Amino acid sequence: MVRELLKVENLKxxxxxxxxxxxxxxxxTFDIKRGEIFCLVGETGCGKSVTALSIMRLVRPPGKIVxxxxxxxxxxxxxxxxxxxxxxxxxxxxxxFQNPLTSLNPVFTIGFQVGEPLEVHEKLxxxxxxxxxxxxxxxxxxxxxxxxxxxxxxxxxxxxxQRSMIAMMISCKPSLxxxxxxxxxxxxxxxxxxxxxxxxxxxxxxxxxxxxxxDFGVVAEVGDxxxxxxxxxxxxxxxxxxxxxxxxxxxxxxxxxxxPLKLKRKSMLETIPGSLSSPxxxxxxxxxxxxxxxxxxxxxxxxxxxxxxxNDRWVACHLYN
Numbered sequence: 058m059v060r061e062l063l064k065v066e067n068l069k070x071x072x073x074x075x076x077x078x079x080x081x082x083x084x085x086t087f088d089i090k091r092g093e094i095f096c097l098v099g100e101t102g103c104g105k106s107v108t109a110l111s112i113m114r115l116v117r118p119p120g121k122i123v124x125x126x127x128x129x130x131x132x133x134x135x136x137x138x139x140x141x142x143x144x145x146x147x148x149x150x151x152x153x154f155q156n157p158l159t160s161l162n163p164v165f166t167i168g169f170q171v172g173e174p175l176e177v178h179e180k181l182x183x184x185x186x187x188x189x190x191x192x193x194x195x196x197x198x199x200x201x202x203x204x205x206x207x208x209x210x211x212x213x214x215x216x217x218x219q220r221s222m223i224a225m226m227i228s229c230k231p232s233l234x235x236x237x238x239x240x241x242x243x244x245x246x247x248x249x250x251x252x253x254x255x256x257x258x259x260x261x262x263x264x265x266x267x268x269x270x271x272d273f274g275v276v277a278e279v280g281d282x283x284x285x286x287x288x289x290x291x292x293x294x295x296x297x298x299x300x301x302x303x304x305x306x307x308x309x310x311x312x313x314x315x316x317p318l319k320l321k322r323k324s325m326l327e328t329i330p331g332s333l334s335s336p337x338x339x340x341x342x343x344x345x346x347x348x349x350x351x352x353x354x355x356x357x358x359x360x361x362x363x364x365x366x367x368n369d370r371w372v373a374c375h376l377y378n
Contacts, residue, residue, distance in 0.1 A: 061089070062090060062232060063233060063265070064127075065112070065125065065127055067085075067125045068108065069123045070107050070110075070111045070121070071083075071123050072119050074337075080339070081107040082111060085290065092265055093265055095280070095281065095283070096280040097109075098276055099286035100287070102333060105269045106238075108269075109267065112129075112150065112267070114137075149233070150231055150233045151225075153223060154222070158218060160222065163209060167209070170221070171190045171194065171224045173225075174229050175228050175229065179229065193224040196258075197223050197224045198250075198254065199217055216247040216250070223251070227262060230264075231264060232264055232265065234255070234264050234265070235266075235267045235269070236269065238269055239268075240275070280297040282294070282296055285309045287344060288339055288345075292308050294371045295370035296370070299368060300370075307350065307351050308348075311328075312329070314326075314327040315328060331348040341357060341358065343361050361374050361375045364377045
């Protein structure tokens with residue numbers, strides 16, 4: 058059996074605005090294996106969330122997927138019509154968004170929203186759905202699920218809203234779970250509980266997870282493999298342990314050197330010089346070269362190819378070409 062559950066090939070998603078074309082995702086390639094946790098990490102605005110929305114085919118105008126393939130369970134999702142995609146969303150691929158308060162509908166109860174995928178995909182009766190929803194809420198450790206099933210989103214805490222989103226996500230036992238910054242708006246204690254819950258449910262369901270985050274601490278704790286994004290490009294990809302032990306791309310090194318780990322009392326955090334370039338007018342060649350201390354003349358002229366460096370690791374940098 059093929060281990061690849063999802064393969065994204067040369068994905069390009071652009072936003073056609075009045076100011077110009079924003080190349081939010083510009084030729085991204087990676088795969089996700091069955092049962093693994095694959096992390097996408099990078100600064101805000103690097104294209105992580107747009108990649109996830111592209112996989113779900115939820116990019117709206119002025120955005121458009123202009124090229125690439127998204128092969129899921131042997132099917133290219135970009136070749137499916139909208140009705141066929143609706144059969145996949147929620148059932149085979151489910152997504153939990155960054156802010157559950159804005160993702161949940163304020164005028165419907167939690168029970169109705171968690172049960173909606175069951176109604177759409179499984180065609181179950183309302184009584185059967187209610188029983189399943191209560192069990193799902195119990196499974197994600199929401200207290201008093203028989204009462205909470207009738208609550209509205211504003212009546213729940215941030216942690217319970219996120220747990221409700223997770224219950225909705227796993228209701229149809231999908232093969233791929235996409236978690237877009239699932240702990241961003243939560244305090245540290247609740248973050249740890251949510252991450253632990255997601256991993257437990259992944260193991261229980263046998264699903265794979267695409268985890269989108271800007272937190273390398275989360276990557277180190279739960280990830281199997283990681284892709285590092287910068288301005289719409291995947292600049293490095295590899296096993297989490299290998300990447301932390303020996304980061305190869307200058308951007309990855311800069312991100313890891315900026316972490317407050319093992320600091321001496323008077324030492325300072327390292328920073329990446331400069332600022333993120335405009336996504337409408339990115340620099341030519343390697344998009345990171347204006348901020349890179351290892352930049353060579355070729356870096357400002359030619360985009361770096363993805364180079365295989367062994368042990369399932371790839372890096373897009375002229376230093377290794």
